[in-house]
Amino acid sequence: MKQLKYSRQRESIKACLMARHDHPTADAIYASIREEFPNISLGTVYRNLNLLVELGEIQKLRCGDGADHFDADTRPHYHFMCRECGCIEDLPMEISQEINDLAQEHVHGKIDSHITYFYGVCENCMKKKTS
Amino acid sequence: MKQLKYSRQRESIKACLMARHDHPTADAIYASIREEFPNISLGTVYRNLNLLVELGEIQKLRCGDGADHFDADTRPHYHFMCRECGCIEDLPMEISQEINDLAQEHVHGKIDSHITYFYGVCENCMKKKTS
DNA sequence: GTCCCTGCAAATCCTTTGCACTCCT
DNA sequence: AGGAGTGCAAAGGATTTGCAGGGAC
Numbered sequence A, B: 001m002k003q004l005k006y007s008r009q010r011e012s013i014k015a016c017l018m019a020r021h022d023h024p025t026a027d028a029i030y031a032s033i034r035e036e037f038p039n040i041s042l043g044t045v046y047r048n049l050n051l052l053v054e055l056g057e058i059q060k061l062r063c064g065d066g067a068d069h070f071d072a073d074t075r076p077h078y079h080f081m082c083r084e085c086g087c088i089e090d091l092p093m094e095i096s097q098e099i100n101d102l103a104q105e106h107v108h109g110k111i112d113s114h115i116t117y118f119y120g121v122c123e124n125c126m127k128k129k130t131s
Numbered sequence C: 001g002t003c004c005c006t007g008c009a010a011a012t013c014c015t016t017t018g019c020a021c022t023c024c025t
Numbered sequence D: 001a002g003g004a005g006t007g008c009a010a011a012g013g014a015t016t017t018g019c020a021g022g023g024a025c
Helices: A008-019 A026-033 A042-054 A097-104 A123-130 B008-019 B026-033 B042-054 B097-104 B123-130
Strands: A059-061 A069-071 A078-082 A088-091 A109-122 B059-061 B069-071 B078-082 B088-091 B109-122
Touching (some): A008 A026, A008 A042, A078 B109, A097 B109, A109 A123, A109 B078, A109 B123, A123 B109, B008 B026, B042 B059, B097 B109, B109 B123
Parallel strands (some): B078 B109
Antiparallel strands (some): A059 A069, A078 A088, B078 B088
């Protein structure tokens, strides 16, 4: 365990992530942070995001669009991603333990968790289609 | 809709994928195919895999290990991935429609599907640990 | 002959890393 | 002072793409 030192950049990254709820990518966070720290580098953003994930202070989402997204809400919860605009929404519902148990009966090994992403079309994109 | 022409390479890629059940990456398929077509290029493998996915003849899996995996079984089904060795196993159980319906109540949009990956330790890796 | 498909290499996207320097403690 | 954190740029892995030549129809 190496000891941790304070860094304004890391604080700013975490604050930025807590302030927004759109599950930004590293690059989007980089763009935001640049307003406060014009010299911050993308590498630093990645390093700190990964560090915060290790510390359990944020979580990383892989919805399948190529880039990792980050979420300041570390409670396990489901996500919904819009196929059209790529936006990500939190689902305020419990993680199903049942489905883990059910799956356990069908697998040669020990399941400890599962990750689920829901896909479809968000309200905004549906509106655009009808108009 | 562009029309499709026969290609030995594409047939071979599909045959290879149908013959194995380990959900290989593009690179692993490339290595296999090379035995039959020593001159095939990785680009061709990717192009054909993506084409087959579009045609609905195979499916792409993104388990979060960085590389895409491919599956000749196009029926929707769950997967289990071992955290230690990275192997992927099919789960012979029905996809839950219930969880879609449940999630639908909590989202601003229209859910059409979900993807779930289970994670844990496979039988082989558990054996290795006790021995 | 037409147009799709191929091999090759270069390019792209996202992420990580090496290094010299800076800032916490 | 010591070592973690930073900026920069280069490297890395996975995937895509442009192009000229080859093959299917």
